[in-house]
Amino acid sequence: MNAKKKFHDTAIVIETGAMIEFLENTELGKAFSANILENSRFQRFYVSPLTDTELKYVLCRRNGYLEAKKIVSDILKNFIICSESHLRDEAIRLKCNFPISLADCYSLAVGIILEIPVCMKKEEEVNRIFSELISLVKIIFIDDYV
Amino acid sequence: MTTTIQISEITKKKLFRVINRLEKKWSRRVTYDEAIKFLLQEEKIEFSKQDFLKNIKKYQGILKPGEGKSLLKELRMMDYEREKKIS
Numbered sequence: 001m002n003a004k005k006k007f008h009d010t011a012i013v014i015e016t017g018a019m020i021e022f023l024e025n026t027e028l029g030k031a032f033s034a035n036i037l038e039n040s041r042f043q044r045f046y047v048s049p050l051t052d053t054e055l056k057y058v059l060c061r062r063n064g065y066l067e068a069k070k071i072v073s074d075i076l077k078n079f080i081i082c083s084e085s086h087l088r089d090e091a092i093r094l095k096c097n098f099p100i101s102l103a104d105c106y107s108l109a110v111g112i113i114l115e116i117p118v119c120m121k122k123e124e125e126v127n128r129i130f131s132e133l134i135s136l137v138k139i140i141f142i143d144d145y146v
Numbered sequence: 147m148t149t150t151i152q153i154s155e156i157t158k159k160k161l162f163r164v165i166n167r168l169e170k171k172w173s174r175r176v177t178y179d180e181a182i183k184f185l186l187q188e189e190k191i192e193f194s195k196q197d198f199l200k201n202i203k204k205y206q207g208i209l210k211p212g213e214g215k216s217l218l219k220e221l222r223m224m225d226y227e228r229e230k231k232i233s
Contacts, residue, residue: 020214025207037202043193058217062209075205078198080187086180089172101222113171 008115011044012036014079015107016054017121018142019047023055023075028121031145036119046114048106049084052076082110098132100125111137 014036021029022037036042052072059068090109095102104126111118117138120126126133133139153161161181168176168184 016218017215020209020218022202022206023209024211024214025209026211029206033203033206038199040195043195045198054218054221057221058209058214061217062213071205071208075202078193078201083183083187086172086184089174102225103222 007044010042011046011114011116012042012140013046013048013107013110013114013116013118014051015048015118015120016051016103017123018119019051019055019075020058021121021142027146028142032119032142035145036140036142045079046110046116047076047079047081048087048103048110049081050103050106052081054103082114086113098129100129108133108137108139111139 018028018032018036022032023029037045055072055075056068059071062068063071084106087106087109090112091102091105094100094105094108094112098105100108104120104123107118107120110116117140119140119142122141122143126139130139161178164181164185165176165178168181
């Protein structure tokens with residue numbers, strides 16, 4: 001297996017919704033953990049800078065800014081947080097073409113640029129345009145594991 | 147602040163190919179600095195799946211069911227309403 005193929009087969013982008021399910025330890029979160037996080041195939045986990053921001057916001061509302069920053073930094077310490085400047089053009093192109101959140105656009109942009117799958121929770125807005133999105137990037141819905 | 151590094155002609159040619167690929171992908175000019183940063187991001191980092199799981203598992207269940215989802219929904223709804231106002 002060459003290095004490029006190995007990278008594409010072992011790396012994955014994780015979107016905020018999937019991370020939240022994991023932090024809430026719901027059935028979806030458990031399925032996400034068992035099939036994605038614990039899957040030996042995946043050796044590199046990417047998140048967009050907006051996922052970092054959204055997780056900090058959620059934890060900030062609950063624990064305050066300093067604690068949220070500390071917790072989320074530790075949660076994501078083994079993840080690769082992509083640089084925003086590499087993603088913005090692709091994210092904006094997606095935002096212009098599809099009625100989805102900017103945060104989803106950034107997660108999808110990571111997948112498109114690095115040519116790796118994006119693991120998401122099935123949200124109505126993304127599901128509606130799924131057929132168009134799959135021509136751009138591979139999407140894995142955690143909902144399909146339960 | 148910028149600095150000068152010495153690289154071989156072969157490495158320079160390889161970097162140039164990376165720049166071409168990135169320029170095509172990002173539809174804009176890409177500097178050598180950006181190409182090196184991109185490659186560093188892609189480099190094989192020391193990754194222990196065992197440590198990764200041990201660390202992240204500490205946080206499984208730190209939020210009550212529905213708590214995070216509701217805050218995230220609220221955040222995205224606020225952004226959506228703001229977008230609607232300006233578009």
